Amino acid sequence: MGARQAGATERSSQRTASAQTASRQSGATERSAQRAETKQTRTESRADTRTSGQQERTERQGQRQQGQTERTEARQQGQTERTESRAYAAQNIANDWDGHHYYDDDDDWGWALAGAAVGATAGYIAGAATARPTYVTVLPCTPTVVPYGGVSYYGCGGTWYNRSYVDGSVTYVTVTPPPGY
Known part of the structure; x- marks a missing residue:
């Protein structure tokens, strides 16, 4: 009976060891899956951050270009207005001058x-x-x-x-x- 009991204890011990090994392997597999998931989440987060940063840089560059275009257009418009104003003034002077006299209805x-x-x-x-x-x-x-x-x-x-x-x-x-x- 001693041998039977020893065999039963050994088998029970083997089953316990086997269960512990299975439990460790299961925990290791679970932890490995969690690490892989965490790593994937970090990778996706970095990719999202890079994409977001690139989009922001592209947007800022577009805003700078738009501002530069607006300033250029404003300078050109001002130049055009000044040129037209000078031409208008010159034409008025020419219209008020008959070759010998300058005519000004407002005063002398x-x-x-x-x-x-x-x-x-x-x-x-x-x-x-x-x-x-x-x-x-x-x-x-x-x-x-x-x-x-x-x-x-x-x-x-x-x-x-x-x-x-x-x-x-x-x-x-x-x-x-x-x-x-």
Whole structure:
């Protein structure tokens, strides 16, 4: 009976060992499956993050390009408007000038401008015969003003100027001095 009991104990022990081995293998398989699942989840998460990051970069690049396009269009529109404005102003001046007189219905500034333009032209022609003219927007001194032949000459330290208008701004052009100076 002892042998039987020993055999039963051995078989029971083998069954227990076998069950433990099966349990360990099952746990190992389960843990392995969990690791594989976790690894797959991480891989998918990284791929989603990379895809999301790429989409965000693409979106930001598109926004930068759109902003650049809008700024370029705004600059071009401004340039077009300025060009049209200058052309409109030049056309209005040409329409108000008949070759001898400047017509301005609002006030008498037109006559003054016309006289200055004629004087500047005469002074420019006279000055061009002797030297290349220079242009200044502010005289370097308090000038001596000498009217001659319907034109005002502005003397500053031996240099003489006539007043002119360039793009609507007062400009002084160097000329030869008036007779007697």
